[in-house]
Amino acid sequence: MSKSETRSPVRIQQEDFSQDEEVMALKAASQRIGGIATFLGCARDFSEGRSVSEISFEAYGSMALAEMNKLREEAMSKFGLLEARIVHRVTTVHAGDNIVFIAAGAEHRGPAFEGCRWMIDELKQRVPIWKKEITPEGEAWVTQHP
Amino acid sequence: MIKILFFGPVVDRVQTCEMQFEYTPGMTLHDVMAHIGAQHPSVFGIVSFIAVNQNQVHDRQMALQDNDEIAFMAKFSGG
Numbered sequence: 001m002s003k004s005e006t007r008s009p010v011r012i013q014q015e016d017f018s019q020d021e022e023v024m025a026l027k028a029a030s031q032r033i034g035g036i037a038t039f040l041g042c043a044r045d046f047s048e049g050r051s052v053s054e055i056s057f058e059a060y061g062s063m064a065l066a067e068m069n070k071l072r073e074e075a076m077s078k079f080g081l082l083e084a085r086i087v088h089r090v091t092t093v094h095a096g097d098n099i100v101f102i103a104a105g106a107e108h109r110g111p112a113f114e115g116c117r118w119m120i121d122e123l124k125q126r127v128p129i130w131k132k133e134i135t136p137e138g139e140a141w142v143t144q145h146p
Numbered sequence: 147m148i149k150i151l152f153f154g155p156v157v158d159r160v161q162t163c164e165m166q167f168e169y170t171p172g173m174t175l176h177d178v179m180a181h182i183g184a185q186h187p188s189v190f191g192i193v194s195f196i197a198v199n200q201n202q203v204h205d206r207q208m209a210l211q212d213n214d215e216i217a218f219m220a221k222f223s224g225g
């Protein structure tokens with residue numbers, strides 16, 4: 001059994017994650033899965049017309065984790081997913097670093113795509129996590145939902 | 147005791163991430179907000195979400211209980 005198979009499907013963590021391990025763990029949940037859609041959010045080096053050197057994340061940890069668990073359960077019910085995983089890093093990242101990973105597994109691709117899209121959209125609206133962009137000109141909290 | 151938490155850009159307005167208030171029977175969320183607002187008039191301009199014990203609330207007349215945890219949060223920007 002790999003390490004990822006024993007880890008919770010919903011996590012907030014400082015350290016990086018492995019997409020391969022997350023997908024492996026998702027597949028291990030059910031052999032009925034025929035389609036897996038994933039979303040990987042990563043750090044950009046440019047935002048709102050400025051260079052961004054670092055992005056710092058802050059979370060209301062306990063509430064964020066509870067809300068992420070809730071939206072995973074809602075997605076599984078709403079789209080008939082067989083398994084779903086959500087991992088969000090809360091730390092300081094640099095351009096190209098991983099931030100968030102979402103995977104949705106279903107019998108077919110349609111619900112997998114829809115469930116994955118729904119989870120990242122809902123996460124941005126509902127989960128108490130904030131990002132601050134550090135630029136050569138200074139720091140600025142991000143308040144938009146692009 | 148009532149525990150007050152601030153997150154994200156709200157921290158910049160109050161210059162702290164945590165406060166504590168002595169609990170008094172009958173105390174409401176509005177009472178706490180009025181007290182904080184008097185000290186930091188600009189703070190609630192950026193508060194988009196309020197949670198009591200990690201559940202989002204909208205009713206500012208909500209009666210508080212001893213040991214409640216209140217969080218004042220700006221618009222989320224995770225992901």
